[in-house]
Amino acid sequence: MVTSDTVCAALDHGGGVRFGSQTFAIYSCAPLPPGFEHLKQNVALHTKLKASVSRVCRTLPIYVNLDDPEIAQLASLPVLLSPTQPSASTIYQLPWFLINAATFTQHCVIGRGSAVESLLVILQRPWCVLEVCCTDIETVAAVREFALLAAQADPDSYSAAVLLLSHEYRARISPVLTDIFHSVDPCVSRCSERALCDVYAATTLVHSYNRFWLPLVCSCAVYLDISFSEVVRRIRDDSGDGSDCRGWISLYRGLLGRIGDWVT
Numbered sequence: 144m145v146t147s148d149t150v151c152a153a154l155d156h157g158g159g160v161r162f163g164s165q166t167f168a169i170y171s172c173a174p175l176p177p178g179f180e181h182l183k184q185n186v187a188l189h190t191k192l193k194a195s196v197s198r199v200c201r202t203l204p205i206y207v208n209l210d211d212p213e214i215a216q217l218a219s220l221p222v223l224l225s226p227t228q229p230s231a232s233t234i235y236q237l238p239w240f241l242i243n244a245a246t247f248t249q250h251c252v253i254g255r256g257s258a259v260e261s262l263l264v265i266l267q268r269p270w271c272v273l274e275v276c277c278t279d280i281e282t283v284a285a286v287r288e289f290a291l292l293a294a295q296a297d298p299d300s301y302s303a304a305v306l307l308l309s310h311e312y313r314a315r316i317s318p319v320l321t322d323i324f325h326s327v328d329p330c331v332s333r334c335s336e337r338a339l340c341d342v343y344a345a346t347t348l349v350h351s352y353n354r355f356w357l358p359l360v361c362s363c364a365v366y367l368d369i370s371f372s373e374v375v376r377r378i379r380d381d382s383g384d385g386s387d388c389r390g391w392i393s394l395y396r397g398l399l400g401r402i403g404d405w406v407t
Contacts, residue, residue: 147209147253148172150217158220159240159274160253162206167247168217169274170254171265176300179263188296189259195289196258202282203275204251205258217253237382238356238375240270244277245375266290266304269346270353273360276311276371283312303345307361307371310342314370334365336401343402359395366398 151160151170162168183189199205206213222239244250254261265271266286275286287308294301342365346357364374374391381388 146255147206147214147217148255150214151253154217154219155240156219156222157236157239158222159243161218161220161247162251162253163216165247166249166251167220167244167274167277168251168253169244169265169271170252171268171271173264173267175256175260175263176267176297178297178300179260182263182293182296185296188292191292192259192289195285195292196262199262199282199285199289200258202285203278205254205261206251207254207256207258207261209253237378237388238353238360240353241273241277241356241360241375242379242382244274245372245379247277250274250278250282262286262289263293266293267300267349269303269307269349269361270357272304272307273357273371273375276307277375280312280315283308283315287312303348306341306345310365311370311372314364314368314373318370318373319368334368338365339398340402359391362398362402363391363394366394 148170149172151168152172154160160168160170182192196205209217220239220243223237252261252265254264265275266289276283278286287305290301290304290308294305339362342361343358346361347354360371360374360378364371367374378388378391381390
């Protein structure tokens, strides 16, 4: 069956999808979580979710069941190949879907069924949550409140979303003033070992084609105590100066060694 989200998937070559000329589209073809029917039977919680998603829609439109003229407005976003990593299949290729999400100022969700179902679907996937983290602070706050409600009924499916959105929100409202970067000196970072391990687990438990960059963005952001969206913007800016983001990769590899020491 052809649906709006499957059209997005067919158009997405690693850079994401736009809806119209100015809106980045967040989507997922994942099924609803196994506990969705149980959640629907919880009338009080489902009512709260519907009220919460209405607040989300004030700043993040959620489109379901697009008609043909609307589907025609969906289009691929570009993926620029690195001169030092020319193969599009390499895991080191920059996360253009996130870079594009951070570059756009307008975002939407392309879903199916209902607005509640559409948001429940994308919040299961950490890469979709990171795209949400590239939206404005009001949207991040509203989606976080929705995720907190969903996690009450299904913590296995939504705890990772709560973790990521909570870090993004806190880092945005209390930004670090100093420019700490490219250091693995434990005296520099204010993050705990547990926080770093938790965010690494949250981005690696679900299989992803972006298995290198997702934990890199999240681990580096938590370590440096800055938002995920800020890391994405810095990676975008660094990619234009010929460094090929080697500093970020070096930092991440250093953190991986420490994460391995902590969990073993």
